[in-house]
Amino acid sequence: MHLYKTTSAHLLHYNDKYYTLESPWDTLINQSNLYTYLIGQTKTLAPTNPAAAATAIQNQLLPPIGTQEVWAAGVTYLRSRDARMEESEDSGAADCYQRVYDAERPELFFKSLPHRVGGHNQTVNIRKDSSWNVPEPELALYINSAGAIQAYTIGNDMSSRSIEGENPLYLPQAKVYERSAALGPCLYIPETPIGADTTISMKITRGAVLQYEGATTIGRMKRTLPELATWLYRAFDFTTGCFLMTGTCLVPPNEFTLQAGDIIDMAIDGIGAMRNTVTEIG
DSSP states (O other), rough: OOEEESSSOOEEETTTTTEEEOHHHHHHOOOOSSSHHHHHHHHSSSSSSSHHHHHHHHSSSOSSSOOEEEEEEESSHHHHHHHHHHHTTTTTTEEEEEEEHHHOOOOOEEEEEEEGEEEEEEEEETTTOOSSSSEEEEEEEEOOTTSSSEEEEEEEOOOHHHHHHHHHHHHHHOOOSOOOOEEEEEEEEOOOOTTTTTTEEEEEEEEEEEEEEEEGGGGGOSSOOOHHHEEEEEOOOOTTOEEEEEEOSOOOOOOOOTTTTEEEEETTTTTTEEEEEEEEEE
16 A cells, blocks of 8 residues: 655555545554554555545655654665775775674765655755766665654755765765655555565666666665664654664766756656755755
């Protein structure tokens, strides 16, 4: 099932029917068992007019986030480790990425407050003071306040690789700024955990010209999703839950950098697709 947040309503799509849910977003998603709760809602609510629901999703869609913070995990795929080592070679910090890839403790970092998060068909930013900027398509988890993974969405972790490569201590500036993250188009709530064969794909176009295209599966991730969630919740309380981006294996070639006006299309099996347009900030 898919849960959409729009300016007019929260819409649940299940078995080809739409249902309008009235609870506040944070209360709605922060259930002890979100799937079971939503199934119960479909048994008590009358279906919503499908044309009106589809129009709202098309024209009024918001990122599927309320008051939650967004966090991210780094170097969870081998390709990501390699990319970080390449960008940090001149700074002499390449070895730290190999160490964190092999370590028991994962790299976890704060990514965004909710008001800075973009959504489907919204903009994401690149920094003017960075010469090398890329998007990173990631499976994002919604974890409830009890630390249980309840839903999934697409995450766009925008990264200023030239800044991070200059010095790993610059990671917050490379990763955290206005519209450096996007989530969407919805929350995907399956009955069982998402499978390792789930495919993530990304295309980047400039004008009508394809600049990059790639795909991978989450099964190539070294760490498990519950492992990442458990580490994040070891020393934090998230009263309305939290979003956690889980890393990427799709890295454009080193000679590529985003430009204002580029279109980023990301898709994940089961969840759907998210499109962002690049703008420049700073």
